[in-house]
Amino acid sequence: MHIPDGYLSPQTAVPFVALMVPIWGAAIKKVQSDLKKREVPVLAIGAAFCFTIMMFNLPIPGGSSAHAVGAVLLAILLGPWPACIGISVALIIQALIFGDGGVIAIGANCFNMAVVMPWIGYLTYQLIRGKSDFLSTRAIAAAFIAGYIGLNAAALVTALEFGSQYHWFQAVDGTPLYFPYSVKVAVIAMMSEHLLFAGPVEGMVTALGTWFVARNYPALLTKKLTKRIEPDEMGVDNLV
Amino acid sequence: MFKNFKKLWMALGAFILLSPLGLIATGTAFGEWGTDQLPEEVGFVPAGLAKFAEFWSSSPLPDYGVPGWDGSFVQSAGGYVLSALVGAGLVILLISLFNKIVKE
Numbered sequence A: 001m002h003i004p005d006g007y008l009s010p011q012t013a014v015p016f017v018a019l020m021v022p023i024w025g026a027a028i029k030k031v032q033s034d035l036k037k038r039e040v041p042v043l044a045i046g047a048a049f050c051f052t053i054m055m056f057n058l059p060i061p062g063g064s065s066a067h068a069v070g071a072v073l074l075a076i077l078l079g080p081w082p083a084c085i086g087i088s089v090a091l092i093i094q095a096l097i098f099g100d101g102g103v104i105a106i107g108a109n110c111f112n113m114a115v116v117m118p119w120i121g122y123l124t125y126q127l128i129r130g131k132s133d134f135l136s137t138r139a140i141a142a143a144f145i146a147g148y149i150g151l152n153a154a155a156l157v158t159a160l161e162f163g164s165q166y167h168w169f170q171a172v173d174g175t176p177l178y179f180p181y182s183v184k185v186a187v188i189a190m191m192s193e194h195l196l197f198a199g200p201v202e203g204m205v206t207a208l209g210t211w212f213v214a215r216n217y218p219a220l221l222t223k224k225l226t227k228r229i230e231p232d233e234m235g236v237d238n239l240v
Numbered sequence B: 001m002f003k004n005f006k007k008l009w010m011a012l013g014a015f016i017l018l019s020p021l022g023l024i025a026t027g028t029a030f031g032e033w034g035t036d037q038l039p040e041e042v043g044f045v046p047a048g049l050a051k052f053a054e055f056w057s058s059s060p061l062p063d064y065g066v067p068g069w070d071g072s073f074v075q076s077a078g079g080y081v082l083s084a085l086v087g088a089g090l091v092i093l094l095i096s097l098f099n100k101i102v103k104e
Helices: A010-034 A039-055 A071-078 A081-099 A108-131 A138-170 A182-218 A218-224 B006-023 B047-052 B073-102
Strands: A059-060 A065-066
Touching: A010 A081, A010 A108, A010 A138, A039 A081, A039 B006, A039 B073, A059 A182, A065 A182, A065 A218, A071 A108, A071 A138, A071 A182, A071 B047, A081 A108, A081 B073, A108 A138, A138 A182, A182 A218, A182 B006, B006 B073
Parallel strands: none
Antiparallel strands: A059 A065
């Protein structure tokens, strides 16, 4: 899902960077005002986990590959704004250091995986979980569905960005200048891979991750219900 | 920063060590073909794409590998784990800057 440079026209890629600048600004402000100091390690570990989980390429029949992202898990644990920061940092490192995803395309990639995905996933989770307990079957199922839908929402937006290029930018002889397939082809290819393969894996990562944190660090998730988290509420190993 | 959340740190470490599992899938993701793969995958290299594809070519660990470490699975796996360590480390370093601006 990491769009490389060249697949989007500069006329498409650059506005996405311009769009991301105020979103990053708002996210930094939001994190600064809402995140507690003792939650910073969770954002750091969570973002590093997302970085790593994106390296687990899944083979797709037909010779392609896809991967989970972890953005919905991060959004459930800390909220969509911190998730936006965490995933953006991971994507920027991936582009600059590892050549995964373009540098001009960084705005589009962050919009897809650090904005669309965590927000859609977060809202889906809230809607389905309602007021049920974090470790209830309903909440775990909600996490699975939220991960599945969040990843597929990101895949759909990516496919539309890809495919639009084919219709908008062609050379005088009619050959595509950037992404070479139509919206229809892009949507079918991206969605079949993510609906059938990467989506269920994203769901599992989200459900297991939420379960793991809820079990070991219950106070982290319930922070919105308590005014202030005491150090010993953050988990047993906090006392070490 | 490092003394809390031991179980989360351990889980992260486990995933970093297991990352070479991601090398089992050798296919390129849809829409991420390199200019060297495009003639075979698509039939041609779009002119505009060719112009911008190499916009950034100074990645020190391209494709999560150490340049030259591609002779065997063990070499690729080593480069992959090293990349995961470097990448995760940089992400943690950058995010920990928030320690300076968030409240207690």
